[in-house]
Amino acid sequence: MAFKKKETPPGETAAQNVAALITAEIFDQFDLGLQLPSETELAARFKVSRVTVREALKLLAGRGLINLSRGRRAAIQQPDGAMFGAFLQALIHSDPRAVFDLTQVRRSLEVQSVTLACRNASRSGIDVVTSALAVMREIAQSMPEGEANVEVGQAFDHADVKFHQSIALAGGNRVLTFLFEAMEGALIESFKRSRRFQKRSRDTLLSVCDEHAQVLEHVQLKDERAAIEALLALIDRSEANLRSSSGMNVRSRM
Amino acid sequence: MAFKKKETPPGETAAQNVAALITAEIFDQFDLGLQLPSETELAARFKVSRVTVREALKLLAGRGLINLSRGRRAAIQQPDGAMFGAFLQALIHSDPRAVFDLTQVRRSLEVQSVTLACRNASRSGIDVVTSALAVMREIAQSMPEGEANVEVGQAFDHADVKFHQSIALAGGNRVLTFLFEAMEGALIESFKRSRRFQKRSRDTLLSVCDEHAQVLEHVQLKDERAAIEALLALIDRSEANLRSSSGMNVRSRM
DNA sequence: GTGCAAAAACTTGTCATACAAGTTGTCTAT
């Protein structure tokens, strides 16, 4: 990897400058997993101390561009939705009403996701969705009959989100897949909050699984209309829970 | 700001640990502009060196959670779409076909945006959209008659994107607004690429303005169907340009 | 007391050096 040398920038710090230079190189040859030179080497190239290089690398790591781990060199990484997700969580934390903004957006993205899955899903893509559903069922079965277990409920929510992600993946749109990944954290967080005072029995979870199974079934048959209908029914119920538990007044459906 | 103390984490590094602790505190009290304690103070609290604290702060700065500048303490910052936008640009850079993934997502977000604007737009929200359109017209008028100017064209694209952002803003959904901000960079980039060999005359730009004016008009009248129709016509033409210039085969419309 | 400029006190940015801790490649003994 060939880095260009550059003197000193005006108002910016050296670390920012180095970060920008490395970023440019990463964009130039965007090979995932490719390793950057060692910190000492970078320091020599840019004529700065290793500390400065390290701070630049931390900046890039914060942006999700590279992966740092002890003993190993920095590796170019595909950014995931983590950072965007962090923003969403912060937004929702600062104003809980923003959850509904999120679910509103989510609804239209889900519709598109299912539509694309109907059109583009390969056999292997469907398999992933199927196994995601199987995981949901498994977790639902593990819910004790008598008293509802909170941890199992959270695991179920996690599997639920994964199911929707797998549909986005099957649809083949990378931007959409990314967005679903990014929304994951915020969605689970909002689920958790909405279910603080709301216990769910095993039967409840299993019925949720059945709803999801219907969506999957229609996707397999490439029946867009039916799939969307099943999906919307599912999301409506989920949002209704969210609203009732948080005591917000209902917004018009979109 | 009261930080909790914590011993040592398992596999993670001290810097990551400190970053997580600070993040938790930031989420706890999410006041924009609020200043964090000084690095030395944080180092004392977490019983780590200042170097470690600094690396943790760089991580957070990379995520857009805080703002660092020399001599001043770190300030809590509202993350903007920059990082997400950077990801999109990287994605498109690595695989130009991803542009169509983006436009596909954009289409459905635009539809929702216009729908919400029809329902929720306040008088002042509409005013912002109107002025955005005025800017577009102004730039279009400044396009020289004889030969097409590339810079004017880019300024026009910028104003175009701003118009769509203002509609999202008028719709009142914060997540949607954020997403439009985030897509800005990638959209302009893709526009730029698609118009490398394609000159646009003043009349062309003015007709684009007219198309946008129609959308605005229907939004003002709260006619959702007509607004969406006008919007889709507009987007279709834009995407057709993108496809023809990049020589890709056409995907099915969604 | 007020206003303002100089100075002191903080605070962040960068450097050099040292060592701990993890990873990778090499080399030998079997």
Add this chain to the structure above:
DNA sequence: ATAGACAACTTGTATGACAAGTTTTTGCAC
């Protein structure tokens, strides 16, 4: 040829120092 010890490399953290900004305090003139 393989396993394990060992050396070389690499990243993570600490300490101390100083440069370069920013904020607060001080002190003087009025």
